[in-house]
Amino acid sequence: MARAAVPGGLTWQPATVAATRAETATARTLVLDVDGWTGHVPGQHVDVRLTAPDGYMAHRSYSISSAPGPDRLEVTVQAVIDGEVSPHLVEVAEPGDHLEIRGPLGGWFVRRPSDPRPALLIGGGSGVAPLMSMVRAATNPTRLLYSTRSPSDALFKADLATAQATGNTPVAVTHVYTRVAPHGWPAPPRRLDADILARVAWPRDADVVAFVCGPTGFVETVADLLVEIGHNPANIRTERFGPTGG
Structure with missing residues (x-):
């Protein structure tokens, strides 16, 4: 990103x-x-x-x-x-x-090893890059919700598939595809909404820190949805990006 x-x-x-x-x-x-x-x-x-x-x-x-x-x-x-x-x-x-x-x-959008709380990571597109560092370093329960247009747009396919398949890390990975889903995928393409977040996130009364990274519109929508389903705004950290000239 x-x-x-x-x-x-x-x-x-x-x-x-x-x-x-x-x-x-x-x-x-x-x-x-x-x-x-x-x-x-x-x-x-x-x-x-x-x-x-x-x-x-x-x-x-x-x-x-x-x-x-x-x-x-x-x-x-x-x-x-x-x-x-x-x-x-x-x-x-x-x-x-x-x-x-x-x-x-950067000192705000960081997952410090001393933080004992479970982490909810939500990435859109290439916004998963800093979250991948958190996944690879995870020692506490971690859930990653990753939204891309299609499977061909997803980064880190092999690493995330291993995290899903083996269960040898404290990381649970959920993919959401907004335009094209894989053959046999249990859900049609859709954007992230409150229902998906409620199913993936910990209960609203849990002491969880959330990290949201992606395009500006994606980040703002997801942060609002997290608050809507009951998460403490003080525990939501965001990182957004837009056109920078590359």
Whole structure:
């Protein structure tokens, strides 16, 4: 997921593309090696900067989708048409390439290991990227509700299928498809509504923290629905994105 870059005094660090992994036809995960990287808190992001041969620089912010760890991180990038950074990262970048990162950034939309509460994660489209870091680092009961237009638009298919199938993690995954559902899917395509949320979420009196990430309209609708079904607004954290130039 991309955001407008965050200004600040953090130092740019060199990073090397160690590997790439296609997520969809228009999205890719980049594995970055960064000497001295000490890790991140799930939900944080980094600025990524590219420098052209003529010296022109452009940077954008991308969510970290990997679990916390030293010296390596993963960012997942959705290509934006006519963007300055995302098309290069999705279509051109390859192992051995060099770029720069700045971060980790963000202190509000984060899932801290010290928080004992169950977590309800709700993602729309590429908004699942920071939530995937939370899924991979989960130690407390976690439920992910993931809305995409179709199965071909869903990121992290293999990891989420494993989380669903094995039950070896404290994560339950529910998919919602808004335009095209898989053959034999038990429900027709539909948008998230209060009924779906009520079935997936914990009871309204449970002490749960909710994280909602996706396009602005999606996030606003879901946050309102959570309040409508009885969740405490103080326990709902949102991260939204819109056109940023990519």
